Amino acid sequence: MLEIDRLEVRYSGIEALRGVSMTVNSGEVVAMIGPNGAGKSTLLNAISGIVPAHAGHIRLDGRELTVLPAWTVSAMGVLHVPEGRQVFADLTVLENLQLGETCLKSRPRRTTLTDVYDLFPILRERQAQLAGSLSGGQQQMLAIGRALMGSPEILLLDEPSLGLAPVIIAQVFDALRALRASGLTILLIEQNAHLALQASDRAYIIDQGRIVHSGASADLAQDDSVIAHYLGDLAGA
Amino acid sequence: MLIQQLLNGLVVGGVYALFAVGFNLVFGIQRLLNLAHGAIFMTGAFVAYYTVAAGWPLWVGFILAAIGSGVLAMLIEIVCFRRLRKSGDAEFGAIISSVGASLVIMTVWQWISKTQIVRFPFETFPVIIFRFWGLRVSALQLFMAGAALVIVVLMAWFVYRTSFGRRVRAVTGNEKAAMLVGVNPNRIYNQTYFLSGALAGASGVLVGLAFNNINYMMGEPYLMFGFVIIILGGLGSIPGALLASLIFGMVQTLTIAFLPSGLTNAFIFFAMFLILLIRPNGLMGKEEAGALRGRR
Numbered sequence: 001m002l003e004i005d006r007l008e009v010r011y012s013g014i015e016a017l018r019g020v021s022m023t024v025n026s027g028e029v030v031a032m033i034g035p036n037g038a039g040k041s042t043l044l045n046a047i048s049g050i051v052p053a054h055a056g057h058i059r060l061d062g063r064e065l066t067v068l069p070a071w072t073v074s075a076m077g078v079l080h081v082p083e084g085r086q087v088f089a090d091l092t093v094l095e096n097l098q099l100g101e102t103c104l105k106s107r108p109r110r111t112t113l114t115d116v117y118d119l120f121p122i123l124r125e126r127q128a129q130l131a132g133s134l135s136g137g138q139q140q141m142l143a144i145g146r147a148l149m150g151s152p153e154i155l156l157l158d159e160p161s162l163g164l165a166p167v168i169i170a171q172v173f174d175a176l177r178a179l180r181a182s183g184l185t186i187l188l189i190e191q192n193a194h195l196a197l198q199a200s201d202r203a204y205i206i207d208q209g210r211i212v213h214s215g216a217s218a219d220l221a222q223d224d225s226v227i228a229h230y231l232g233d234l235a236g237a
Numbered sequence: 238m239l240i241q242q243l244l245n246g247l248v249v250g251g252v253y254a255l256f257a258v259g260f261n262l263v264f265g266i267q268r269l270l271n272l273a274h275g276a277i278f279m280t281g282a283f284v285a286y287y288t289v290a291a292g293w294p295l296w297v298g299f300i301l302a303a304i305g306s307g308v309l310a311m312l313i314e315i316v317c318f319r320r321l322r323k324s325g326d327a328e329f330g331a332i333i334s335s336v337g338a339s340l341v342i343m344t345v346w347q348w349i350s351k352t353q354i355v356r357f358p359f360e361t362f363p364v365i366i367f368r369f370w371g372l373r374v375s376a377l378q379l380f381m382a383g384a385a386l387v388i389v390v391l392m393a394w395f396v397y398r399t400s401f402g403r404r405v406r407a408v409t410g411n412e413k414a415a416m417l418v419g420v421n422p423n424r425i426y427n428q429t430y431f432l433s434g435a436l437a438g439a440s441g442v443l444v445g446l447a448f449n450n451i452n453y454m455m456g457e458p459y460l461m462f463g464f465v466i467i468i469l470g471g472l473g474s475i476p477g478a479l480l481a482s483l484i485f486g487m488v489q490t491l492t493i494a495f496l497p498s499g500l501t502n503a504f505i506f507f508a509m510f511l512i513l514l515i516r517p518n519g520l521m522g523k524e525e526a527g528a529l530r531g532r533r
Contacts, residue, residue, distance in 0.1 A: 049416075050417070069416070071416050088414065089410060091403065099404065099415075099418050099420070102418050
């Protein structure tokens with residue numbers, strides 16, 4: 001469904017991605033793991049149109065996404081939950097979720113407000129509150145809920161565990177498991193390799209802007225040497 | 238006498254509100270001061286005048302003025318601000334480029350009007366005076382107050398209660414996240430500038446009618462007043478701009494009525510100074526002004 005072909009991205013002369021190729025098939029959860037600065041967030045930013053690609057292609061069901069602006073990419077159902085949540089702090093929880101529908105336009109609605117509230121009941125309780133007043137974990141739930149409101153074809157998740165307490169991480173990943181069971185296609189970026197491998201079908205390991213390894217998540221999780229080699233201390237995090 | 242002056246002040250304040258709310262809307266969304274706002278206001282007055290002078294009724298002039306000023310504001314954003322914003326630090330650059338735009342617009346109107354003061358023909362707006370409880374109110378004043386009230390309330394409703402307003406506030410808060418949910422920020426900027434310019438144009442027509450004096454310099458004092466008002470009300474706050482406009486209008490009218498005329502501006506700026514001492518972020522501002530102060 002999502003196909004990335006020899007993608008290169010440069011920031012002011014520095015090569016952040018050096019020819020990344022990967023695919024995400026429909027209904028699959030694919031994890032992208034790698035150390036800080038490996039180019040994980042850049043990859044998602046390039047897919048969603050926030051940063052321009054220097055070379056290569058990004059295709060969704062064969063349609064070229066590479067040169068489209070971010071608002072058009074999201075209108076096609078590629079929804080990005082950015083690093084650091086990026087909720088609209090001065091708007092209420094409900095308004096944040098309503099804004100998530102902006103990209104629906106011509107696509108049919110598959111997720112309703114009730115679905116999101118059932119997935120994250122705390123958001124229903126806090127719906128009149130300003131998003132900026134939520135805790136980090138609640139903001140992460142809101143950011144995911146906001147993307148779900150746009151009925152994603154594919155959900156891009158950037159470090160959903162970042163800066164959260166273990167018990168909150170467990171809640172967020174429980175929700176991801178439910179989304180996976182419902183058949184949603186997800187590309188998940190994580191520093192926490194074990195968490196990512198548990199939650200995914202396949203995984204790629206990225207380092208210094210290149211894919212250095214890939215395979216079924218279950219196999220990679222067995223093979224401690226690969227993870228230790230590429231991720232070092234992060235493996236146990 | 239006092240109540241009469243307060244009433245006059247409220248009417249003047251309503252017109253200031255039209256001017257300042259648009260000024261503040263643009264500041265609120267892009268953190269940029271559009272110093273061509275006075276020139277846009279003046280353009281509204283001229284467009285209405287030339288429409289009436291060409292034989293059309295006033296309401297046509299009013300609508301054309303709002304549309305023309307709105308389009309002008311949109312063009313200013315595209316020509317003067319858009320590229321600056323892409324390059325990053327636009328805060329100071331926008332001040333310079335909008336002053337430039339203002340000078341260009343003023344020169345064009347100076348040329349068209351041949352540096353003359355123009356006036357609406359007598360009875361363009363019917364002269365009717367209502368008297369009650371010893372007060373005098375003209376139909377024009379009622380119209381001004383009514384138009385200002387309706388437009389400002391509509392604006393607040395638009396920004397805080399509609400999906401358009403939600404998108405505006407989303408872009409204001411986090412442009413990147415807004416793009417990720419499918420909002421095209423450029424379209425929001427076009428629409429916001431159009432609204433801001435249309436409000437300025439409408440207030441230009443009202444001021445042109447009230448003082449029956451339209452000239453290419455008429456926007457300058459209003460730019461200054463608008464500046465005071467949005468700082469007083471709180472940068473970026475629409476209700477703040479409304480409240481500060483009404484206070485400003487009343488204080489100005491009262492000082493003109495009861496103090497030597499040379500003291501008006503001194504008194505107004507002194508009052509601003511006092512209010513900012515007590516509320517440094519303005520009457521209804523949040524940390525905005527504080528954030529600006531911290532960045533220096």
